[in-house]
Amino acid sequence: MSIIIFLVIGLIAGLIARAVVPGRQSMGIIATLILGVVGSFVGGLILSFLPGGEPFPSFNAAGLIGSIIGAIVVLLIYIAVRRRSGRTA
Known part of the structure; x- marks a missing residue:
């Protein structure tokens, strides 16, 4: 699989995950991409x-x-780790 396709799928997965999980996630596009790629693994x-x-x-x-x-x-x-460390999500 091409790395570009892998990154696009990761970005889509990250965006959908952020849309499904309630609450505000203060993440930029790069953090969303990383979320999707790690989520793919x-x-x-x-x-x-x-x-x-x-x-x-x-x-x-x-x-x-x-x-x-x-x-x-x-x-x-x-989100659980951020809340436990005292930061708000």
């Missing part, structure tokens, strides 16, 4: 544990959904 890891799942599947609907789910998980962890 987490989503690929989650999908690899499912029966018949392959680690980091090629680009398909399941991979995109896994990326979005992974980005949501990463965003929720990020």
